[in-house]
Amino acid sequence: xxxxxxxxxxxxxxxxxxxxxxxxxxxxxxxxxxxxxxxxxxxxxxxxxxxxxxxxxxxxxxxxxxxxxxxxxxxxxxxxxxxxxxxxxxxxxxxxxxxxxxxxxxxxxxxxxxxxxxxxxxxxxxxxxxxxxxxxxxxxxxxxxxxxxxxxxxxxxxxxxxxxxxxxxxxxxxxxxxxxxxxxxxxxxxxxxxxxxxxxxxxxxxxxxxxxxxxxxxxxxxxxxxxxxxxxxxxxxxxxxxxxxxxxxxxxxxxxxxxxxxxxxxxxxxxxxxxxxxxxxxxxxxxxxxxxxxxxxxxxxxxxxxxxxxxxxxxxxxxxxxxxxxxxxxxxxxxxxxxxxxxxxxxxxxxxxxxxxxxxx
Amino acid sequence: xxxxxxxxxxxxxxxxxxxxxxxxxxxxxxxxxxxxxxxxxxxxxxxxxxxxxxxxxxxxxxxxxxxxxxxxxxxxxxxxxxxxxxxxxxxxxxxxxxxxxxxxxxxxxxxxxxxxxxxxxxxxxxxxxxxxxxxxxxxxxxxxxxxxxxxxxxxxxxxxxxxxxxxxxxxxxxxxxxxxxxxxxxxxxxxxxxxxxxxxxxxxxxxxxxxxxxxxxxxxxxxxxxxxxxxxxxxxxxxxxxxxxxxxxxxxxxxxxxxxxxxxxxxxxxxxxxxxxxxxxxxxxxxxxxxxxxxxxxxxxxxxxxxxxxxxxxxxxxxxxxxxxxxxxx
Numbered sequence: 077x078x079x080x081x082x083x084x085x086x087x088x089x090x091x092x093x094x095x096x097x098x099x100x101x102x103x104x105x106x107x108x109x110x111x112x113x114x115x116x117x118x119x120x121x122x123x124x125x126x127x128x129x130x131x132x133x134x135x136x137x138x139x140x141x142x143x144x145x146x147x148x149x150x151x152x153x154x155x156x157x158x159x160x161x162x163x164x165x166x167x168x169x170x171x172x173x174x175x176x177x178x179x180x181x182x183x184x185x186x187x188x189x190x191x192x193x194x195x196x197x198x199x200x201x202x203x204x205x206x207x208x209x210x211x212x213x214x215x216x217x218x219x220x221x222x223x224x225x226x227x228x229x230x231x232x233x234x235x236x237x238x239x240x241x242x243x244x245x246x247x248x249x250x251x252x253x254x255x256x257x258x259x260x261x262x263x264x265x266x267x268x269x270x271x272x273x274x275x276x277x278x279x280x281x282x283x284x285x286x287x288x289x290x291x292x293x294x295x296x297x298x299x300x301x302x303x304x305x306x307x308x309x310x311x312x313x314x315x316x317x318x319x320x321x322x323x324x325x326x327x328x329x330x331x332x333x334x335x336x337x338x339x340x341x342x343x344x345x346x347x348x349x350x351x352x353x354x355x356x357x358x359x360x361x362x363x364x365x366x367x368x369x370x371x372x373x374x375x376x377x378x379x380x381x382x383x384x385x386x387x388x389x390x391x392x393x394x395x396x397x398x399x400x401x402x403x404x405x406x407x408x409x410x411x412x413x414x415x416x417x418x419x420x421x422x423x424x425x426x427x428x429x430x431x432x433x434x435x436x437x
Numbered sequence: 438x439x440x441x442x443x444x445x446x447x448x449x450x451x452x453x454x455x456x457x458x459x460x461x462x463x464x465x466x467x468x469x470x471x472x473x474x475x476x477x478x479x480x481x482x483x484x485x486x487x488x489x490x491x492x493x494x495x496x497x498x499x500x501x502x503x504x505x506x507x508x509x510x511x512x513x514x515x516x517x518x519x520x521x522x523x524x525x526x527x528x529x530x531x532x533x534x535x536x537x538x539x540x541x542x543x544x545x546x547x548x549x550x551x552x553x554x555x556x557x558x559x560x561x562x563x564x565x566x567x568x569x570x571x572x573x574x575x576x577x578x579x580x581x582x583x584x585x586x587x588x589x590x591x592x593x594x595x596x597x598x599x600x601x602x603x604x605x606x607x608x609x610x611x612x613x614x615x616x617x618x619x620x621x622x623x624x625x626x627x628x629x630x631x632x633x634x635x636x637x638x639x640x641x642x643x644x645x646x647x648x649x650x651x652x653x654x655x656x657x658x659x660x661x662x663x664x665x666x667x668x669x670x671x672x673x674x675x676x677x678x679x680x681x682x683x684x685x686x687x688x689x690x691x692x693x694x695x696x697x698x699x700x701x702x703x704x705x706x707x708x709x710x711x712x713x714x715x716x717x718x719x720x721x722x723x724x725x726x727x728x729x730x731x732x733x734x735x736x737x738x739x740x741x742x743x744x745x746x747x748x749x750x751x752x753x754x755x756x757x758x759x760x761x762x763x764x765x766x767x
Contacts (some may be wrong), residue, residue, distance in 0.1 A: 085677060266454050270749075271459065272740045274704045275722065279734060282726045283466035365582040372584055373723070386586065392712070397592040404592060415580040421481040 089423020092416040099413065103229055107180035110207055111194035114223040114382060118204065118214035121148060124161055126209040126217075126402050127245050131171065133424040145195065146240065148204050158399065161347070164405035167197040169203025209402040211390060220382055221406055227383040231298060232364040236356050238302040239363075243309030246346065250310070251317025252340055262314070267305045277304050277366060281375040288393060290381045297367065297376050305363055316348040350428045357421035361414040368410055384410050438757070445750050453743060457508075457605030460581075460738035461501050463730050468548055471518040471729050491516065504732070515741075519725070524732040528721050528740065536611060537717040540636055541706065545698075548641045548648060553688075556646075556652025561679055571649065579638065583705040587639045587712040594635065611715060622663025640705035644698055651694060655687040689760045695752035699745055 090154045102109050131143045147167030175194040182188050195203035208217040245407075258396040280300040284293055309416065320326060329343050368385030371374030372392075377383040384406040390396060391403040461758035470493050471664045472484050488494040492503055517527035528534075558566045581589075612625070659665065660683050668678045703719075710720035722737035724730070757763055 264455075267455050268459070270452065270746055271456055271701045271738065272700055272707075272745060274464065275705050275738055275741050278707075278723070278726055279460075279463045279738060280466070282734075283463065283730070285468060359578070368582065369584055369708065377728075389586075391588060394591060394595050397588070398595045400594055401596060404588060407588055410585055411577075411581050414582065415577065418576065418580050 086423030086426060088419045089426075092419030092423070093306035095412065095416040096420065099225065099416075100229065103222055103225035104183060105173070106219070106226055107182060108188075108190070108417065109189050109192050110216060110222050111175075111177055112216040112219045113178045113180060113209075114215060114219040115380060116215065116219075118206075118210065118216075120150065120323045121161075121204055121206070121210055121214040122212050123159070123216070123400050124204070124206045124210040125400075126146065127204075127206050128208075130163065133323060135168070140170075142170050142172075145205055146169050167203070169205075171195055171205060176387060188373045208405055209400075211403065217402065217405060220387060221384070224382040224384045224387050224406060225409060227377055227381055228364055228368060228385070228410070229296070231294070231367055231383070232360050233375075235298055235305060235363050236360045237369075238298070239306040239309050239359065240356055242302065242306040243313050246306070247310035247313030248317050248340055248345070251314035252344070254318075254320055254321075258314075262311075265310060269307050273304055274366070274369065276371065277370060278375055280304070281370055290378050294381055297370065301363055301366060304366070305359060309355055309359060312351065313348065316351055317344055321342045321345055327402070330415055354421060354428050354433075357417060357424055361417035361421075364410065364413060400424060441510045442750075442754070445753075449743075449746050449750075452746065453739070456742045457505060457735075457739055458501070460735045460742075461504060463738070464735045465497060465500075467729065467731075469729060470731060473729070491518075493541045504735070514736040517725070517730050517733045519728045519733070524730075524736045527725070527730070527733045528718055528737055531716065533716055533718050533721055536715070537719070539704075540633070540640070540709075540715065540717055541702065543633060544637045544640045544702065544706075547637050548644045550618040551641075552648035553652055556649040557656060557679070557684060559649065559653040560656035563657065568653075571653075575646040575650050578642045581642065583639050583643070583708040584712055586642055587635070587709060590635045590638060591712070636709045636715055639709040639713065640702055643701055643705065648691065648694065651685065652691060655681055655690055659683045692752070692756045692759050695755065696749045699748040699752070703741065703745065 082257065107113075127145065130145055132145065133140055133143055133172065135144075145168075146163035146165055147169070148161050149164040150159055150161055152158075171193055172195070173193055174190055177187050177191045177194045179187060179189045193205075195205050206216050206218070208221065210216055211220070246261060250258045277300060280298060284296045284300070288296065317340075326339060326343060329339050334343070367376060368388070371383045371385030372388050374389060377386050379386075387406040388404070391400075391407075396403055470488075472493070476484065485494070492500060495503070504515055507515065512523040512525070516522075517524045518603055520527045522530070555571055559571045562568050660679075665678060665683055668682050669675075673682075706717065707719040708718050709715060709722065711723050714720070718737070718740070722734065722741070725733035725737060727755055
């Protein structure tokens with residue numbers, strides 16, 4: 077049975093892949109799928125609970141196909157003395173598809189102001205539509221979760237690619253040439269891997285000066301993650317190279333007069349592709365988790381950039397969990413992504429080689 | 438056997454030396470030091486004098502040399518600027534070291550006690566509803582990051598079980614404020630257990646999942662062996678077959694997983710220490726990083742690496758002891 081035939085039999089793996097694909101699409105077009113800009117502060121509306129339940133189809137006139145929301149009014153709850161939001165039934169705002177709203181850049185390239193849904197621009201329709209609620213400054217959580225996904229997913233994939241390249245170079249040469257270089261490299265990899273990953277990661281990102289601009293910091297975090305992440309991949313790749321370098325087709329290639337560079341990149345590397353893909357799929361969720369832990373601990377991504385871990389910082393105190401539990405939503409996104417990656421990775425691994433243990437958990 | 442142990446221990450010496458260089462370098466990568474944030478509030482001369490007194494103005498290799506010779510000759514790991522005591526005390530004092538071992542030990546124990554029966558059940562009831570459920574839970578347990586689990590647990594405790602500051606019950610730390618100073622009593626033990634279980638779950642969830650899945654796989658392999666068939670054929674009761682013949686033999690390879698456990702447990706412990714505010718060494722390390730308390734952070738990195746190394750050595754020795762098939766000679 078071919079690799080693809082075996083992979084297709086893994087339903088959960090397919091499902092994981094599908095979920096990831098859809099998430100990637102939605103996140104890439106974050107501006108289009110969210111009615112507001114993630115940075116816009118609706119100062120009159122802090123901590124609005126999710127409004128999914130406040131989408132109405134029915135009013136006193138009967139049923140409408142087009143859903144609408146009532147105006148929001150902030151009042152003091154006379155018993156708990158907290159602010160609560162009630163619906164102001166005198167105002168009604170229908171929800172339109174492909175509505176014009178705040179300007180944004182689609183994929184960072186094209187300027188446009190068309191959003192998938194919304195109640196129209198703030199100017200001509202003050203209706204508020206916070207499907208997933210707002211944070212302390214009244215910023216739309218849906219927009220922030222989608223924007224956070226751009227960095228959480230993007231950074232994870234970027235770092236995996238860097239780790240793969242570094243891993244192939246170092247692991248490949250180490251496995252192909254063997255000898256003293258190999259021993260030295262393997263010993264250093266072992267020593268670095270015996271330092272606990274998270275402790276090293278925290279220490280490295282603590283070394284990034286706090287006054288760095290957010291984008292520079294983003295690249296710094298990427299470098300730090302890559303520094304910690306390449307070693308296990310290099311080991312896997314080295315093992316593969318060790319296995320293939322004694323094979324007869326390599327001997328044949330050498331007899332043909334191929335140089336070592338050609339043998340490494342043209343003859344051995346393509347044979348290890350399936351393993352590389354599996355290793356990458358299983359490394360990506362680990363990196364996404366590490367990034368979110370860093371950002372959650374305030375050592376990682378910082379405002380004005382958004383990542384899921386950073387969003388969860390706000391949910392850290394018991395008080396917030398008690399009164400504004402919707403701030404936990406980014407946690408659900410992290411779990412979903414990691415779960416999908418793990419399903420996909422497991423299915424790929426089973427399709428490549430069921431007895432493979434690639435990444436030590 | 439002893440030669441092997443000696444070789445492993447000797448190997449640890451250069452490794453730890455290398456790690457000490459890495460730890461020092463990583464922490465010193467930070468261009469500032471503890472005094473940087475006081476630059477606005479104190480005159481330059483005072484700070485310069487302080488830097489001279491603590492040797493912070495010396496070139497890096499001199500600073501490293503002072504640090505490492507201090508450790509080797511006087512067991513002096515440097516000075517904690519933030520807490521004004523020796524770095525080692527800042528890491529270990531007020532019972533932190535003890536509680537670290539208590540929390541880790543209890544977590545390990547609970548992991549085995551939960552994961553093994555789960556794995557045995559899954560293997561003996563293969564493809565049943567319970568097995569599928571355990572499999573699904575296992576996958577979720579492996580996929581849920583520890584800090585998310587900590588947040589969700591906190592949320593469940595506060596919102597669903599209605600404990601929390603508002604109701605006069607703490608959820609962070611290891612004791613309620615009222616019990617922390619009290620002498621040991623049943624009430625205090627109960628209080629400790631109540632605070633311990635979320636930590637155990639946060640630290641252990643991933644391991645419980647992977648261990649039970651691994652146990653299931655091992656047991657299924659063993660149950661296919663001919664000697665199990667023989668045991669059944671001679672009319673042994675199924676319970677005896679499973680527990681006396683199969684489980685025993687399936688357990689041995691599990692010990693080899695101990696080596697992978699320790700690093701993973703460490704990550705969970707660090708996260709639990711911060712989110713649940715446990716008074717353990719990992720929490721002190723995190724604080725030292727946040728406060729740029731350099732020597733405490735370096736010593737922490739060194740300490741954790743040493744513990745992991747010793748842990749993996751012990752795990753290997755344990756494997757050697759339980760599995761006589763393993764030979765050391767090449």
